[in-house]
C-alpha cells in the first residue's frame with residue numbers, strides 16, 4: 001500500500017526540540033556518546049524530497065541532504081522499490097565469496113560515467129574514508145612509491161590514515177594521533193584568502209611537492225575538486241589542471257576525491273569534468289546510493305590491476321542492497337535530469353546571497369557550484385572569520401525548521417547541500433529564513 005506523499009511545506013507544531021524529541025534525546029545521551037552530538041533539534045520520522053518530518057509532527061526544510069547524500073530525496077520510490085526487491089532476494093553473500101552481477105553492472109555504469117578515458121575498473125566499498133584508504137593502497141601498489149600528498153583545508157575521512165590526510169584538527173583529529181606515515185601536506189588554492197591565480201597557486205604547490213617530497217617518492221596527490229568540509233573552496237581557474245599536468249609528467253597519480261562533489265551535486269556528473277582534469281583514480285560515496293552505505297574507487301584499468309589477487313576486499317564491500325540503491329539512484333539522476341536541476345539550485349542560491357551581499361559585507365564570499373554552495377562570513381574590515389556568528393545563525397535556523405550545515409577550517413562558512421529534487425520555492429523559503437536571521441544580527445552587533 002503506497003503512503004500519502006509527504007507535504008512539501010515547512011510546518012512547526014511544537015518548539016524544536018518537541019516533547020518526543022526531548023525524551024528521545026535524553027535516552028540518546030544515556031546510550032550514545034557525546035562524540036556524535038547531532039546538530040538538528042529533532043528526531044527524523046519521515047524524509048521525502050526537501051522535507052524532513054520529525055517525531056513531533058514538525059516539518060523541516062532540508063538544506064543538508066544528510067551531508068550531500070540524499071540527492072534524489074531520502075525515500076525516492078524508485079530507490080525504495082529497488083531496495084525492497086533486493087532485500088527479498090538476499091541481503092549479503094560477501095562478494096569475495098559469491099559474486100552477484102549487480103556489482104558488475106554498477107562498475108560498468110561507473111565506467112560509462114566517470115571522466116576517465118579508456119577502460120576503468122571499480123572496487124566497491126562502504127564509506128568514503130574506506131574508498132580513500134583503498135585508493136592509497138592501489139596508488140602505492142601501482143607506483144611502488146609510498147608518499148601521498150594532500151592539501152591545506154582537505155578532508156578525506158576520520159580513519160587513522162585519512163585523518164592524516166585531513167587538515168582540520170578539531171574536531172576530526174585532536175587526541176587521536178599518531179597518524180599514518182608518508183603523508184604530506186602542501187598549499188592549495190583558496191582564492192578568497194590567498195588572492196592567487198590558478199597558475200600562481202599551482203606553481204606554489206608544485207614547488208612544495210618537489211622540494212618537500214620529491215616526485216620519485218610520491219605515489220599520488222589527492223584532492224577534492226571542490227574542498228568540502230574545508231569550506232567549499234573552489235580552486236582558482238586552471239589550478240587543478242596545472243597540478244594534474246605536473247603529476248602526469250612526473251609519474252605521480254592524481255586521485256580526485258569526489259565523495260562530496262560526485263553524482264550531479266555540482267551540476268555535472270563529477271566536478272573533475274568542470275575542472276577539465278582526468279584523474280587516474282576517483283573516490284566516490286555519498287550520492288552514489290542515496291543513503292545506503294556504498295563507496296567506490298574507480299580507476300584506469302592498468303592502475304587497478306596492479307594489485308595482486310586478494311589484495312582488495314572486506315566483508316561488506318559492494319553490499320547488494322546498497323548496489324541496488326545505487327543503480328536506481330543513478331537512473332533517477334538521468335531520468336530527472338538532475339545535473340540541470342543542480343545547476344539551477346546554484347543559480348538560486350547565488351542570486352539570493354548576491355542580493356544580501358549588497359547590504360551586508362559580512363557575506364564576503366559566495367562560492368561553490370550547482371547544489372554545493374556556500375557563503376563565507378568575515379569581519380569586513382579585518383577579514384577575521386565570523387565563526388560564532390555562523391554558528392548562531394545555524395542554531396537559530398534549525399530552531400525555525402531549516403536543517404542547516406556549517407563548514408570551513410575556521411568554522412565561518414554556511415554551506416548548502418539540499419536534495420537536488422527540492423522544490424524551488426521551498427529552497428528559497430529555507431534561504432530566506434537564514435538570511436532573515438542574518439539580518440537581525442546586523443542590528444545586534446554583539447555577535448561577531
Ligand SMILES: Cc1ncc(COP(=O)(O)O)c(CNCCCC(=O)O)c1O
Pocket residue numbers: 067126127128129130132155156157158224228229257258259260285286
Ligand atoms: C571529500 C570527502 N572525502 C571523504 C569523506 C569521508 O566519507 P565517510 O563516508 O564519512 O567516511 C568525506 C565525508 N564528508 C562528510 C564528513 C562528515 C563527518 O564525518 O563529520 C568527504 O567529504
